Amino acid sequence: MSQARLMEGTALARRIVEETAERAADLTGRTGKAPCLATVLVGEDPASVTYVRMKRNRCRTAGIESRHVELPATTTTEELVTALRALSADPTVHGILLQHPMGPHLDERAAFEAIAPEKDVDGVTFASFATMSFGLPGFVSCTPGGIMRLLDEYGVDPAGKRAVVVGRSAILGKPAGMLLLARDATVTYCHSRTADLSAAVREADIVVAAVGRPRLIRGQDIKPGAVVIDAGYNEGNVGDVDFDSAVERASLITPVPGGVGPMTIATLLEQTVQAAEAAARQG
Numbered sequence: 001m002s003q004a005r006l007m008e009g010t011a012l013a014r015r016i017v018e019e020t021a022e023r024a025a026d027l028t029g030r031t032g033k034a035p036c037l038a039t040v041l042v043g044e045d046p047a048s049v050t051y052v053r054m055k056r057n058r059c060r061t062a063g064i065e066s067r068h069v070e071l072p073a074t075t076t077t078e079e080l081v082t083a084l085r086a087l088s089a090d091p092t093v094h095g096i097l098l099q100h101p102m103g104p105h106l107d108e109r110a111a112f113e114a115i116a117p118e119k120d121v122d123g124v125t126f127a128s129f130a131t132m133s134f135g136l137p138g139f140v141s142c143t144p145g146g147i148m149r150l151l152d153e154y155g156v157d158p159a160g161k162r163a164v165v166v167g168r169s170a171i172l173g174k175p176a177g178m179l180l181l182a183r184d185a186t187v188t189y190c191h192s193r194t195a196d197l198s199a200a201v202r203e204a205d206i207v208v209a210a211v212g213r214p215r216l217i218r219g220q221d222i223k224p225g226a227v228v229i230d231a232g233y234n235e236g237n238v239g240d241v242d243f244d245s246a247v248e249r250a251s252l253i254t255p256v257p258g259g260v261g262p263m264t265i266a267t268l269l270e271q272t273v274q275a276a277e278a279a280a281r282q283g
């Protein structure tokens with residue numbers, strides 16, 4: 001079998017950001033107000049600092065204003081909720097991003113739920129999860145949303161396919177499975193208690209690796225011709241898939257870096273402009 005074709009997230013993300021920039025410029029021209037994303041970072045986790053910086057830089061490129069709220073690692077859940085409620089009530093803010101992960105002392109769910117659904121451009125609230133799961137209009141969780149765009153771009157229709165999602169986190173694995181299900185895939189979730197991960201992955205026409213374990217999924221477990229999406233973010237830009245062996249078996253595969261990561265940020269920007277457009281329509 002020949003090597004898999006690469007699903008180039010960087011190129012698709014660039015196109016989405018360009019289109020988003022045009023929409024942002026149009027809206028700013030019409031209303032005199034640029035779309036605005038509030039980024040909220042608790043503590044100083046180096047990876048999170050980098051991701052938020054990347055998001056803010058990309059906002060600048062796209063003509064989206066970003067307002068940064070930096071809170072100390074000692075912030076309590078109550079203080080974080082208060083800050084998020086203030087941003088939710090601020091009419092000059094169109095979207096809110098709360099960077100994940102947060103300190104273990106924080107109630108992450110309480111914090112996410114303090115984000116107004118109409119500003120949940122990162123797709124992390126229960127309300128967004130529900131609309132996304134039913135395939136209804138609303139904001140999607142950014143990495144899973146980016147994954148679906150990549151599948152569409154490369155002509156992969158999930159309907160009738162067996163999809164195996166490895167990982168069940170609230171912002172990645174779980175919503176990725178729900179989006180695939182909403183597009184009529186037969187979805188299996190695997191996680192730390194799955195008895196035989198290799199056997200499950202071997203059944204998959206589409207594999208989504210989203211567990212945060214470097215090179216966990218190996219080529220020998222990939223069904224020949226499968227589509228492999230590596231959504232793992234591990235130190236040193238290493239994915240959850242052993243690329244060198246998986247590329248020999250898959251038909252399509254996302255690289256790390258340059259696959260799912262850039263799509264996450266492009267989706268965030270696109271949804272921020274969508275939120276600003278909706279706010280403008282409502283006056």
Ligand SMILES: Nc1nc2c(c(=O)[nH]1)N[C@@H](CN(C=O)c1ccc(C(=O)N[C@@H](CCC(=O)O)C(=O)O)cc1)CN2
Pocket residue numbers: 051052054097098099100101122142143171233237256257258259260261262263264265
């Ligand atoms: N609130 C959220 N928190 C987190 C999310 C999220 O979508 N919302 N996702 C991840 C991390 N993440 C964004 O926050 C993210 C990770 C990686 C990339 C990316 O573009 N990576 C590049 C490589 C970057 C580099 O060169 O250093 C790539 O894959 O090509 C973007 C966003 C966890 N937290």
